[in-house]
Amino acid sequence: MAETTVRDSAATSRASYAPLALSPVPRWLTVLTWLTPVALIGAQAYFVMASAPDRDMGHLQKIMYVHVPAAWNAFLAFLWVFIQSVRYLWKRDERADLQAAAGAEVGAVLTGLTLLLGSIWGRPTWGVWWTWDARLTSTAVLFLVYVGYLALRGLTDDPERRARWSAAVGILGALNVPIVYMSVKWWRTLHQMQSAPSTLDPTYTMGLRANAFAFLFMLIVFVAYRYRGLLAERVMERQLDDAALTRRSR
Amino acid sequence: MNGMVVNSWPYVIAAYAVTWAVILGYTIRLIQMTRHHDASRSHSVSNS
Numbered sequence: 576m577a578e579t580t581v582r583d584s585a586a587t588s589r590a591s592y593a594p595l596a597l598s599p600v601p602r603w604l605t606v607l608t609w610l611t612p613v614a615l616i617g618a619q620a621y622f623v624m625a626s627a628p629d630r631d632m633g634h635l636q637k638i639m640y641v642h643v644p645a646a647w648n649a650f651l652a653f654l655w656v657f658i659q660s661v662r663y664l665w666k667r668d669e670r671a672d673l674q675a676a677a678g679a680e681v682g683a684v685l686t687g688l689t690l691l692l693g694s695i696w697g698r699p700t701w702g703v704w705w706t707w708d709a710r711l712t713s714t715a716v717l718f719l720v721y722v723g724y725l726a727l728r729g730l731t732d733d734p735e736r737r738a739r740w741s742a743a744v745g746i747l748g749a750l751n752v753p754i755v756y757m758s759v760k761w762w763r764t765l766h767q768m769q770s771a772p773s774t775l776d777p778t779y780t781m782g783l784r785a786n787a788f789a790f791l792f793m794l795i796v797f798v799a800y801r802y803r804g805l806l807a808e809r810v811m812e813r814q815l816d817d818a819a820l821t822r823r824s825r
Numbered sequence: 826m827n828g829m830v831v832n833s834w835p836y837v838i839a840a841y842a843v844t845w846a847v848i849l850g851y852t853i854r855l856i857q858m859t860r861h862h863d864a865s866r867s868h869s870v871s872n873s
């Protein structure tokens with residue numbers, strides 16, 4: 576694949592208008608792209624079949640292998656948004672803004688999945704699809720914040736303003752993550768304590784770890800490809816801007 | 826917990842079906858997006 580590079584014109588010498596380049600897909604990403612479905616299918620199939628039913632929950636326990644990894648990796652995605660948003664505000668590097676946007680989109684998808692899986696688990700366990708429990712409500716707020724983040728990006732065509740607004744929302748939204756995580760300790764409502772290797776029966780910890788890593792691979796692959804897509808869009812936007820500037824200067 | 830769930834398999838199957846629907850749906854979106862960008866780039870290269 577040929578490398579596409581767009582350099583800024585003299586008329587647009589803002590810091591965020593540093594050169595952007597879309598390089599070929601790196602080897603590690605190709606390897607991880609093929610490894611991810613193998614890890615996901617392998618970990619889910621093995622542990623769903625092999626794990627014994629829980630004394631209280633029965634086979635519903637198997638939902639934990641997707642619900643908890645989806646939640647953890649959504650948190651990681653929002654941590655990525657936080658880091659990249661801070662990096663953007665500090666360095667004014669447009670690639671950091673695009674990385675944050677990629678993380679926010681994948682994080683929102685994983686949070687939506689977490690809510691859906693929690694609902695499917697909650698119906699037979701609690702008798703309701705939804706309740707205004709502290710964990711559920713704070714997770715729904717987190718989801719809405721990042722849906723709002725993505726909507727906000729569509730509100731302006733100015734890339735610098737879009738990046739600045741997004742960074743502010745990205746940082747504020749990520750501050751909600753510790754609230755979601757601690758909600759089961761701070762407000763003891765319906766949701767049980769965090770499912771983690773330290774709080775689980777040892778029978779289930781290996782399955783949870785394996786599935787969490789499979790989801791982590793998926794998160795990295797999704798964010799990397801989404802970032803490449805956003806970068807390609809931005810490179811094309813700049814080509815159009817440069818072409819318009821050239822026409823105007825003639 | 827509200828006691829042992831008698832038939833939990835339909836919920837387990839629904840959970841995994843939803844998980845894979847989301848994973849595959851998002852994967853398809855990324856593939857379509859990548860193809861679109863590749864096509865646009867080759868178009869702009871051939872025009873230049």
